[in-house]
Amino acid sequence: MNEAEAQTVRHIFKRYCELKSVHALERELRDAGILSKYWTSLRGKVMEGLPFSRSALFHLLRNPVYLGLIRLKQEVHEGEHRAILEQELFDKVQPQLDAQARRHRAGPNRRVVRYPLTGKLFDANGEHMTPSFSRGSKGKHYRNYVSASLQQGPKSAAGITQRVPASEIENLVREFASRVSNAKKRPLDKVTSVHLHYDRIQIDLASDALNGTPSKLESGETIVFENKQVTRFAIAISLPKRGGQRTIVPSQIRKPRIDKTLVASLRKAHQMLKMQKGLPLVKRAPASLHESKILRMAFLAPDIQRDIMKGLQPPSLNLQRLKQVHVPLCWDEQRSALGWVETAAP
Known part of the structure; x- marks a missing residue:
């Protein structure tokens, strides 16, 4: 258990009991500089802590995981982790959330709106x-x-x-x-x-x-x-x-737009490589951070490199953006990160 994060969760529950408003709680946490936790994605990308949104707070205040439980669909089961909240505090919050939800649904300007693409x-x-x-x-x-x-x-x-x-x-x-x-x-x-x-x-x-x-x-x-x-x-x-x-x-199918800077950088990337037993190896070490980022272009998927040479790259892609984006080694992930049309099976 991360005690610092556990203390943040307890503080959020206690303050909601006193404020009785998720909106007021959101403003107070933002003003106090209290952020969500840092975490690392499966791809190794570090995600910084963010201000708690209202939806995140509603989810947090309803989450039985803090009682040592696990929710699976509509059922709740005993977990193997320690509880960090007392049952009394959790139970005190739930009726207040229900009452706030009822007030919101009963508001004079409440409108029922469908979003048919939700989840899609x-x-x-x-x-x-x-x-x-x-x-x-x-x-x-x-x-x-x-x-x-x-x-x-x-x-x-x-x-x-x-x-x-x-x-x-x-x-x-x-x-x-x-x-x-x-x-x-x-x-x-x-x-x-x-x-x-x-x-x-x-x-x-x-x-x-x-x-x-x-x-x-x-x-x-x-x-x-x-x-x-x-x-x-x-x-x-x-x-x-x-x-x-x-x-x-x-719009109509876009016409080819050859970006001379992108094309020149791609050629320069290949000039820094040599082939040995069918594998690319660095022939000349990059002289600067700029060249290091350009060198990555030699490892782009073949169809991405071909499209750049033909001027068929996405309109939003230029050298500046390419240098800023994390370019993964996996070709399918490259296409997604850089905005290419995916051709792999769903």
């Missing part, structure tokens, strides 16, 4: 994009899908769209699914996942909803993968901003 929409980093509902200064309501990490505070990664208007993405996916499938009623039910990139959207449709190979594809729409379960489509789009909101506009 992902950004280019593979993060879930979750529903977000807000009201403007003039009382206008806004529905969006927002990346999970953006709700917790960090800045958007370069070239990654982390917020989109809900109605526009839903209408685009609904129209496409209705046009190419045999599902004329509730076509979104046949959509298994949607991945949003800066210059395209990838839509996975259940293959049994298609009448053979779709023949109603329009300019900018292609099939990138298909099997008996799923058919993956890519639709070229653009995301111009309008009035602070991103507007999704289907």
